[in-house]
Amino acid sequence: MNAKDILLQFKNGLFDRNPLLVQVLGVCASLAITTTVSNSLYMGLAVTAVLVCSNLLISLLRRFIPEQVRIAAYIVIISGFVTIVEMVMNAYMPSAAAKLGIFLPLIVVNCIILGRAEAFASKNTPLPSIIDGFAMGAGFTIALLLLGAIREILGSGSFFGIQLFGQSYTPIGILTSPPGAFMTLGCLIALIQYLKDRLQSKTKASADQTHKDVKNKEVEPNDL
Amino acid sequence: MNVKKNIAETVKIVLPLFLICTLMVFLIAICNAVTSPVIERNKQKTFDRSIATLFSIASTEKLKVEKLSFPSNAPATLISAHRIYNEDLPIGYLMEVDGIGAYSGKIRMLVALDCSGRIIDLLCSEQSETPGKGDRVLNAQFYSEHYIGKSSQEISVSPYPALSGSTKTSDALYSAVNTALEGYALLSNDATGGPS
Numbered sequence: 001m002n003a004k005d006i007l008l009q010f011k012n013g014l015f016d017r018n019p020l021l022v023q024v025l026g027v028c029a030s031l032a033i034t035t036t037v038s039n040s041l042y043m044g045l046a047v048t049a050v051l052v053c054s055n056l057l058i059s060l061l062r063r064f065i066p067e068q069v070r071i072a073a074y075i076v077i078i079s080g081f082v083t084i085v086e087m088v089m090n091a092y093m094p095s096a097a098a099k100l101g102i103f104l105p106l107i108v109v110n111c112i113i114l115g116r117a118e119a120f121a122s123k124n125t126p127l128p129s130i131i132d133g134f135a136m137g138a139g140f141t142i143a144l145l146l147l148g149a150i151r152e153i154l155g156s157g158s159f160f161g162i163q164l165f166g167q168s169y170t171p172i173g174i175l176t177s178p179p180g181a182f183m184t185l186g187c188l189i190a191l192i193q194y195l196k197d198r199l200q201s202k203t204k205a206s207a208d209q210t211h212k213d214v215k216n217k218e219v220e221p222n223d224l
Numbered sequence: 225m226n227v228k229k230n231i232a233e234t235v236k237i238v239l240p241l242f243l244i245c246t247l248m249v250f251l252i253a254i255c256n257a258v259t260s261p262v263i264e265r266n267k268q269k270t271f272d273r274s275i276a277t278l279f280s281i282a283s284t285e286k287l288k289v290e291k292l293s294f295p296s297n298a299p300a301t302l303i304s305a306h307r308i309y310n311e312d313l314p315i316g317y318l319m320e321v322d323g324i325g326a327y328s329g330k331i332r333m334l335v336a337l338d339c340s341g342r343i344i345d346l347l348c349s350e351q352s353e354t355p356g357k358g359d360r361v362l363n364a365q366f367y368s369e370h371y372i373g374k375s376s377q378e379i380s381v382s383p384y385p386a387l388s389g390s391t392k393t394s395d396a397l398y399s400a401v402n403t404a405l406e407g408y409a410l411l412s413n414d415a416t417g418g419p420s
Binding site: 032035061064065066068069072073076077079080083084087088090091092094098101102177 | 236237238240241244245248249251252255256258259260262263266270328329350351352353354389
C-alpha cells in the first residue's frame, strides 16, 4: 500500500464517497445531533473511534468469521466498541457524553459502521481497513461539522457556544429544528453533487483536449 | 451420520460467534475495570459540586451530607433524600428525583429545598433529551421563571410551566419537582428523622 492509495482512500472518504453527503448514511443521528458544532465534533470523533476499532478487528478476524453469521458477528464487535467508547467518554469526557446522550449508544445502529465492515474491512487487510476507518470517519466528522456550523451560526447566532452577533440578530429558529436539519442537509448534498459534476466535466474536458492534441500531433506529419 | 454432520456444521458456525462474544466481553470488562472508578469519582465530584452550587456554598470542605430514609409509601421516582449541613448547621434538603414522561424516557433532577420546603435551586443530573430542543427547559432561566423560590402551594396555583416545542420535557420536569415536594412533605410527617 503506497501513499497514492492512502490519498485515494482519504479522497473517497472526504469527498467522492462521503458517508453522509454522498452515500446519505447515518442520517438519523446526524440530523438530531447537529444543533451545535461541539455536539457534531464529539459525535464525529466517537463514530471515527468505533469505525477504526471495528474495521481493525473485523479485518483481523475476516477469515475466522463464518459467512452465515457475519452480520451478527459484526454487530457484536461494533456494539462492544460502542460500549467501550461510551465508558471512556463517561470517564474522561463526561460533559461530552452527557451532551450526546442517547445518540452515543445509538452509534451501534449507524449504517456507516456496518456498511464499512461489510464492504471493506471484511475483504481487506488490517492497515487499509484502519485507513478506511479514519478516512470515512473524517468524512463523516467534516460533514457533521459543516451541518452543525450552518445550523448553529444561523439558527442560534453562535459558534462553539460563543455568541457571534449582537442582540440585533434574529436567529433563524427553524434551522435548530428537524425540518431545518433536513433543509440544511439537502442544500449541502446539492452543493456536493454540483461540485462533483463540475469537477467531472472539467476532468472530461481536459481529457478530451489531450485526446484532440494527440490526434492533431499524429495528423501533422502526414499533412506536411 | 447426518445428525453428526449437522451438529458439526452448527458448531462450526456458532463457535466462532461465541468466541467473538467472549473476546468483546473481555475487552469491555477490562475497559470497565479501568473506567468505573473514574466514573464513580466523577459522579461523587459532580454531586458535591451540585450541592455547593445549589446551596450557594463556596467550598465543599465544610459541607456535611446526611442521607435520610423515607417511608415505604414514598413515590418510586424519589431516588434519595439528603439533609445538608454547612459548618454543622442544617441549611436545607436535597432530593434526587426522576421526572417521568420526558421525550427520551426520564430526566433525573436534584432539587434543593430550604428548611421550610421552598425551592432554592434545581439541577439536572441525567437526561437524554434532544440537544437544543427538549433540553431547553433544563436551564437556570426556566427554573428561575417557574420554580425557584416557590413552595408546594405556590407551584400548585401558578400557571402550568411548559415551553412550546419542549412540552414533554416540561411535563417531566414538573413531575420531578412535585415528587421532590411530595418527598419533603412525607419526610415532614415522618417521625424518623425527616424535616421538623
